[in-house]
Amino acid sequence: MLPTIQQVARDAGAKIMAIYATDFEHRTKDDASPVTEADEAAEAIIVPILEKLTPGVAVVAEEAATTGRIPDVGNGPFWLVDPLDGTKEFLKRNGEFTVNIALIENNAPVLGVVYLPALSCLYSGIVGKGAWRQDKDGPETAIAVRPEPADGLTVIGSRSHGDASEMEAFLAPRRIAETVSAGSSLKFCRVAEGAADVYPRLGRTMEWDVAAGHAVLAAAGGTVTLTDGTPFTYAKNPIFENPHFVAWGGVRP
Template identity: 65%
Template sequence: MITEIDARALMPSITKIIRQAGETVMAIYATDFETYTKEDASPVTEADMAAEAIIKPALEKLLPGVPVVAEESAAAGDIPDVGDAPFWLVDPVDGTKEFLNRNGEFTVNIALIVDRQPVLGAVLAPALDTLYTGIVGEGAHKKVGEEAAQRITVRPEPAEGITIVASRRHGDPEILEKFLAGRTLHETKNAGSSLKFCLVAEGSADLYPRFGPTCEWDVAAGHAVLAAAGGRVTFDDGKTPFSYAKQADFLNPHFIAWGGIE
């Protein structure tokens, strides 16, 4: 079993790995990079593949025998059988459409799953020079540029109403309106990629309801940061804790990421 002490000891290595991947992503971002289309019609770029080529072997070396489930390898049919054992979830570039639109809202994501729950996560937004990290039970931090890392926590429900963070490209307004029945909505913020979890984790938003398609590698690192900051992620019933290794293709049902609200 991998303990929280082990997770704390791993974080410096994870930070180094994700920074290295981020540098490679940004080098490609500055070029006229190639874009391809996967079998599911979603886009993938050189940056996705280059970042994964850095992260996956580095994690395999860091914890030998712990499998790595990574988006581009999975798309190519390389999906290890994880069962109930610890494993890594990697999304080398989450928000590829944001990457293509060059708006900076894309992230590099690494998470460690133990007992089907995230225990450690790192989310790097390289174009924003911002790194979020979290160890569940230990706390979460945000580091911008050369500034010292700052501890982040979710906020209690504001008196003026909640702020929702939503995807720029996915969602169902009717389902969202039904979900919000009885709550006062103060503001809706739009953001790309796993940054939505991080906005809730740092107290800039209160709720991220996702009523659209995702895979486990899309959410695991952000989930870890949010849980470390005092938040939670549930299935769309609002009660059942979100879990991992749910099915062989790692697809997710709808879910809700909660800050400090009930």
């Protein structure tokens, strides 16, 4: 299925970029987060393809979910879709927004695609098989987390969601060499490819925000845990909201 998922992410990204080039507007949803026509147009491309590809497998997609259209995922596999993750970055026009598509089985991600349409950069992962990055029309290159650096960790945090003081307190026992920022699920991918070592998220997120990045990271040899070190799981019905979590590269949680 991976080539199909990669292609639909690219197709959604092309639509996003067409809107990005216009004088688009945005509105605020009930949860105070922004939404644009690009979010909705991308979701309208992705969801029908997934429904056709895997009949009977539920699709939980952000824009439908925020209007109350959330399917019952039961105990079976299901898709999680964030058609435009990092809408704040989209509005800032900094390029750090992504298309996120992930398949969940047994409450864990098993396949994920993260596409950065402004950068023509595609990250993919199949847990147990490997993770890859492809830039524009270049070759697909395997990626993996790096071992814990002897001189300290590179920590990556959110560009638009401030939780710096909590993050500093959480990481106090660790030796930190550098702290950097990025938008959207790109943070997971930077850990997955060894450009950073840990991504603590001590703020509100939803499952569709993180599942694809989690899949890429897990496929690259990393892990995602709650702040107490216990496993991070999915299908948290009915609203799919996440507790605080930490994404780890080659670092022991």
